[in-house]
Amino acid sequence: MDVRIPFGSWVESGLDWIEHNLEWLFDLLAAVYVALYDAVVWVVGTPPAIVVITVLALLALAVRGWRFGLGTALGLLFIVGVDQWDNAMETLALVVVAAFLAIVVAVPLGIWAARSDRVSAVIKPVMDFLQTMPAFVYLIPAIGLFGIGVAPGIFATVLFALAPGVRLTELGIRGVDREVVEAGQAFGSTPGRILRQIQLPLAMPSIMAGVNQVIMLSLSMVVIAGMVGAGGLGGDVTKSLSALDTALGFEAGLSVVILAIILDRFTGAFGTKRGLHLFRRLRARGTSDAAATAASSPGASSPTADREAVAA
Amino acid sequence: MNDHTTALRADGLYKVFGRHADEAVIRLHQGTPRDQLGHGTTAAVIDASFEVRRGEIFVVMGLSGSGKSTLIRMLNGLHEATAGTVEIGGERITGIAPKRLREIRRQRVSMVFQHFALLPHRTVLDNVAYGLEIQGVARPERDARAREVTQIVGLAGWEDKLPGQLSGGMQQRVGLARALAADTDVLLMDEAFSALDPLIRREMQEQLLELQATLGKTIVFITHDLNEAMFLGDRIAVMRDGRIVQVGTPEEILTDPANEYVEQFVQDVDRTRVLTAESVMRKPRAVVHPAAGAHGALQAMRDEQLSAVYVTQRDRTLVGWVSDRDALDAVRRGERSLDGIVRPDHGAVAHDTPLAELFIPALEAQLPLGVTDSRGRLVGVVPRVTLLATLGGEPGADAQASPRPDPLPAAVVDRALEAAVDSGALDAEEAI
Numbered sequence: 159m160d161v162r163i164p165f166g167s168w169v170e171s172g173l174d175w176i177e178h179n180l181e182w183l184f185d186l187l188a189a190v191y192v193a194l195y196d197a198v199v200w201v202v203g204t205p206p207a208i209v210v211i212t213v214l215a216l217l218a219l220a221v222r223g224w225r226f227g228l229g230t231a232l233g234l235l236f237i238v239g240v241d242q243w244d245n246a247m248e249t250l251a252l253v254v255v256a257a258f259l260a261i262v263v264a265v266p267l268g269i270w271a272a273r274s275d276r277v278s279a280v281i282k283p284v285m286d287f288l289q290t291m292p293a294f295v296y297l298i299p300a301i302g303l304f305g306i307g308v309a310p311g312i313f314a315t316v317l318f319a320l321a322p323g324v325r326l327t328e329l330g331i332r333g334v335d336r337e338v339v340e341a342g343q344a345f346g347s348t349p350g351r352i353l354r355q356i357q358l359p360l361a362m363p364s365i366m367a368g369v370n371q372v373i374m375l376s377l378s379m380v381v382i383a384g385m386v387g388a389g390g391l392g393g394d395v396t397k398s399l400s401a402l403d404t405a406l407g408f409e410a411g412l413s414v415v416i417l418a419i420i421l422d423r424f425t426g427a428f429g430t431k432r433g434l435h436l437f438r439r440l441r442a443r444g445t446s447d448a449a450a451t452a453a454s455s456p457g458a459s460s461p462t463a464d465r466e467a468v469a470a
Numbered sequence: 471m472n473d474h475t476t477a478l479r480a481d482g483l484y485k486v487f488g489r490h491a492d493e494a495v496i497r498l499h500q501g502t503p504r505d506q507l508g509h510g511t512t513a514a515v516i517d518a519s520f521e522v523r524r525g526e527i528f529v530v531m532g533l534s535g536s537g538k539s540t541l542i543r544m545l546n547g548l549h550e551a552t553a554g555t556v557e558i559g560g561e562r563i564t565g566i567a568p569k570r571l572r573e574i575r576r577q578r579v580s581m582v583f584q585h586f587a588l589l590p591h592r593t594v595l596d597n598v599a600y601g602l603e604i605q606g607v608a609r610p611e612r613d614a615r616a617r618e619v620t621q622i623v624g625l626a627g628w629e630d631k632l633p634g635q636l637s638g639g640m641q642q643r644v645g646l647a648r649a650l651a652a653d654t655d656v657l658l659m660d661e662a663f664s665a666l667d668p669l670i671r672r673e674m675q676e677q678l679l680e681l682q683a684t685l686g687k688t689i690v691f692i693t694h695d696l697n698e699a700m701f702l703g704d705r706i707a708v709m710r711d712g713r714i715v716q717v718g719t720p721e722e723i724l725t726d727p728a729n730e731y732v733e734q735f736v737q738d739v740d741r742t743r744v745l746t747a748e749s750v751m752r753k754p755r756a757v758v759h760p761a762a763g764a765h766g767a768l769q770a771m772r773d774e775q776l777s778a779v780y781v782t783q784r785d786r787t788l789v790g791w792v793s794d795r796d797a798l799d800a801v802r803r804g805e806r807s808l809d810g811i812v813r814p815d816h817g818a819v820a821h822d823t824p825l826a827e828l829f830i831p832a833l834e835a836q837l838p839l840g841v842t843d844s845r846g847r848l849v850g851v852v853p854r855v856t857l858l859a860t861l862g863g864e865p866g867a868d869a870q871a872s873p874r875p876d877p878l879p880a881a882v883v884d885r886a887l888e889a890a891v892d893s894g895a896l897d898a899e900e901a902i
Contacts, residue, residue, distance in 0.1 A: 251492055337587035345601045345652060346576035359591050 173299050186308035191255065195308050198251035207243050218420070219428045233416040240409040242391060246417060249380055249390035252308065253421065257376040261369055264320050268327025269353065289321035293379055304376065311388030315379040322371035330364025330470035331357045337428070345417050368424040377418050391417075414442060476560075477688035478522040478545065481556035483542050485515040495553045504712055515541040516712040518554070523704075527682060527689045531699040532709030538692045541709070542660050546579045546692060549569045557853075558656060580649040582663035586641045588633040588648075595620065595629040597736075599642050601652030612651075619651040622681070639670035650685070657690045663698065675701055677826050696735060700724070700744040708732050715820075720744045741860060742826035747819050748861050749851030751841045760789065760808050764800035765890060767792050767808060772883040774895055778837040781812050786847040788815040790836060794878045801890050818842045821849060824859065832857055832865045 177184075202210055211234045212439040219227030271278040287305045296317055300310035334357050358365070384392020391410045398407035486494045488511040498504065504513040514537040521715050522528040532538045543549040545556055547563050555564045563571060580601060588597050594614050596603075602612035620629055623643040633641050642662060649657055663671045675698060684687060693699050699706050700720040707717045708728075716728035724744055727733035748869045756774045758767045758781055771779050778793040789812060796811040805811075817831050818840030832839045837852035 159568050265697075269655065333587070335587065337583045338589065340543075341581070341583060341587035341589075341600075343548055343647075344546055344575060344579075344581040344658075345604050347585075347604050351604070356589060444543040 162468060173302060177302060181465050184303045187313070191259075191309045191312045192307075194255045194258075195251055195293050195312065198254050199248060202250055203244065207234075207238050210247070211238075214420070218424070222423060224425055230420050233420060237413045238418060240413065242410055242413040243396070245391045245394055245410065246413050249377075249392065249394050249414070250285070250417060252311060252315070252383070252388060252390055253376045253417075255369045256312045256380065257369075258318065258347070258378065260316045260319045260372050261323055263316070264323025264368065264372065265365065267326050268324045268365075269318075269331060269358075269446045271324065271328040272331035272357075278328065281328075285321040287326055288317055292383050294385075297383065301386055306387040308388050311380065311383030311392075314383060314386075315376050318379045319372045319375040322375065326364050326368030326371065327361070330361030333364065334360045341440045366425065366428045366456070369428070370422060373421050373425050374418065378415070379419060381414055418451045476521050477524040477526075478528075478690065479544065479555075480541075481519050481522075481555045481557075483515055483541070483556065484513070484552045485537070485544060485549055485626070486552045487512045487514060491552045492600075496670070497632045505719075505859040513712050515544065519777065520707055520714065520717055522656075522688055522690060524688055525686045527679075527691055527702050527791050528708045529691045529693060529699040529703035530709060530714075531693055531696060531703075531706055533694055535711075536709040538694075538709050539660060542581075542658050542692050542821060545658055546575055555601045556720055563867060569726070573695045576601070576652070576676075578653060578654050579656040579658060580652040580654045581658040581660065582642070582662040584664055586638075586645045586665075588641060588644055593630050593632060594636070594644050595626075595693050597650050598647045601650055606862065615653075616651050616663040619647045619821070621645045622650070622745060623677070636672075638666050642666060642674065646681075647782060649900055650681070650687075655688055657687045657689045659689060661692050664695065671698070672889075678702065696739045697743075697878040700739055700789055706734065717750070721746070721749050721860065722890040725749060744823050745825045745860060746821065746848070747823045747825070747828055747839075747852055748821040750825065750840075750856055751821075751852050752800065752856060753781060754840075754848065754851045756837070757786075757848065758792070760812070763806045763808055764792075764797050764811065765806070768794060768797040768883060769887065771797065771889075772878070772880055775880075776837070777878070780816065780837070780840055780848055780851075782807060782848050786817055786849070788818055788840060788842055788846060788848040791816050792860055793836065794883070798878065798883065801886050804890070816840055820844070825857065828852060828857060 161392045177350070200459060211231055215227045215231040216233060234246075237243055271281045282401040293314070297316035299311065300314045303312040304313060331353075338356055338360065339352060346374065347355070380388065380390065381392040381395055384394070384396040387393070391414050393408055394410035396404070398405075398410060484495045484498065486492075486498075487508075488494075490508075490511055492511060493509050494507050496857060498513055498516050499505065502733050506512060515742050516537075518541055530538045530541060540549055544551050544564075547556075554657055555562055557563065558574060561574065561578075563574055566574075583605075589600065592600075598620050599607075599616035601614040604613060607615070611751070618630065620626060624648055625640060625643050625647065628636065628640065633644060636644065642665075645662070648887055649659075663674050666674060672841075679702065680687075681687075681822065691699075691702055700723075703718060705719055706723050707714045708723065708731075709715065710731050716723060716732050718726070718728075721744065724736050724739065724741060724894045727736055752782075756770045756776060756779050758779055760781060760783070762770070767779060767781070771777065776794070778791055780791050781789045783789060791813055792808060796813075800808075800811050802841060817835045819828060819831055819842070821841050821843050823841075828839060832852065832854050838853040841850045841852060843849045
């Protein structure tokens with residue numbers, strides 16, 4: 159039995175080829191990642207912690223009510239209390255950027271898959287692959303392509319978090335009542351218009367559930383990305399692991415949990431009626447401001463709104 | 471058939487789902503039964519041809535799986551026909567560019583859906599205005615028109631509600647209003663009232679007929695409910711296993727079913743609401759003209775063994791009736807004229823009265839119920855036995871039915887007539 163499939167070396171040489179021939183592309187991607195990351199870190203890291211906490215707590219109040227507002231404030235104050243604030247803001251920035259990029263890719267892919275059975279058949283195994291491949295494995299080529307730092311962390315996170323966004327978008331659009339879509343067709347609506355006026359609005363709860371999942375997966379991956387020098391809470395978790403520092407490990411770990419809960423409740427709220435209602439009101443109100451958002455496809459506007467909600 | 475009267479024409483329509491669709495059409499055309507097409511090939515509609523006249527309600531009726539929903543979706547191109555053509559207002563809509571098809575849908579044909587298919591995130595008014603929005607009508611105008619139509623269907627005051635806040639019947643009114651607001655000539659209604667409960671359904675059917683009377687749309691209505699089909703349809707196409715097995719007026723379908731399937735299907739229908747006096751009436755056994763006089767009337771009744779007879783003018787305009795006893799008395803008194811004994815309370819009904827409304831008049835009438843046309847002429851009579859036989863559903867069951875009872879014994883009449891001849895009150899020739 160000395161037959162061995164040299165699969166590993168095929169992948170390796172493939173990546174080598176990419177590294178040599180598409181270096182410019184990855185340099186560009188890295189530059190974009192870093193720029194986005196720096197911008198978000200600047201927004202959430204520059205003001206004093208108390209200002210950021212107040213703003214987030216008020217936002218939480220508006221989205222879900224006083225209980226969530228209070229919880230958000232207390233949780234964030236705890237993070238400040240264990241001296242993890244800066245790390246938490248770095249992690250938040252990583253999550254926001256990675257989730258944003260993942261959604262920008264995932265939603266259009268999901269729409270495409272919903273409209274074509276062939277595309278769906280191709281995308282499905284790819285998504286299975288991306289989602290079930292052990293998360294660490296992404297980090298290896300990521301270092302090769304991007305070096306150490308924020309960029310490989312974001313790259314690996316986007317790959318890992320993509321799948322639920324694509325799946326739930328496809329599911330949501332395919333799940334829209336066939337008769338309602340037929341009504342659009344029967345009155346002579348164009349396919350683009352049906353997508354914009356019927357399919358996306360009706361699929362919104364499912365798409366928002368996908369967005370929520372993307373964010374949660376991003377958060378878990380971002381911590382792992384601490385291993386490749388992405389910094390933030392992940393950095394401290396990795397450090398505590400190698401130093402067997404239980405205290406630091408739990409402080410950083412609990413901070414991750416708090417961030418996760420806050421992000422989950424925020425994005426979850428947009429999938430509910432109340433959240434959608436608020437979302438629509440916001441869109442309707444700021445006509446001048448939201449004109450670009452509202453006029454462009456809601457698919458593109460949902461991640462924007464999310465980013466606003468989280469980053470504000 | 472020219473295009474002024476034909477709003478919609480389907481010619482040799484086939485819809486086959488699955489593999490080898492074109493091949494399947496050829497095989498079906500050659501007579502292969504649809505269950506022998508092989509796995510993965512389903513023939514939903516087979517060789518459907520019909521014409522819908524402008525302003526008529528054309529009902530396509532069949533059980534689920536008979537292909538009627540597929541058929542209606544081919545009429546506006548939601549399903550592409552595998553073979554055959556569809557014309558709306560003289561323009562072919564099969565095999566044309568998607569852009570042109572969308573234009574035709576905007577201008578010519580709109581649709582009402584079984585489960586309403588409203589946009590749940592839009593208000594009633596915005597839903598009603600949807601077709602106009604797609605047509606590119608500016609906001610103020612489409613709102614105004616949508617408001618108008620919303621009022622017509624009886625939903626004034628609900629404009630700003632969301633569909634979810636409305637009952638099923640109201641939601642379907644919105645669906646109907648949306649189709650009406652688009653102001654197309656042709657309206658396709660796919661099981662439009664099937665999801666509503668019976669009382670609301672009846673109400674909607676009546677409203678549809680009212681709207682149809684005022685707006686004069688051409689309507690293709692799909693249903694699995696025979697009573698609904700009979701109530702709404704000017705003509706009905708009965709579908710079975712993808713084929714149209716009969717096209718005809720409700721009465722034709724009921725009284726002259728094309729095959730056993732249709733016959734079984736129509737067994738349960740409430741005939742008394744579909745059939746009219748005209749369709750069950752018989753030729754009157756005898757009528758007399760006023761000029762015949764009392765003797766003539768009495769003689770006619772004796773010959774036909776009748777106890778009473780209708781009196782009509784020469785142009786068959788109904789005047790009234792006389793009974794044999796009155797005529798006998800008159801003859802005995804020596805009166806020649808009928809004037810004194812003709813009773814005007816003939817109780818005749820119009821020719822288009824449904825059977826359901828004939829029972830009471832038939833009971834009250836002294837002789838087989840008279841049926842008059844729009845100009846008041848006696849065109850037939852409906853004996854009670856005929857009425858009962860029709861309910862039994864056996865065509866021709868009343869043929870051997872016997873006439874009403876108790877005419878005067880012929881001997882009594884003969885004696886009276888003879889006495890009259892003897893006394894010179896009547897000429898012998900006249901008595902024949």
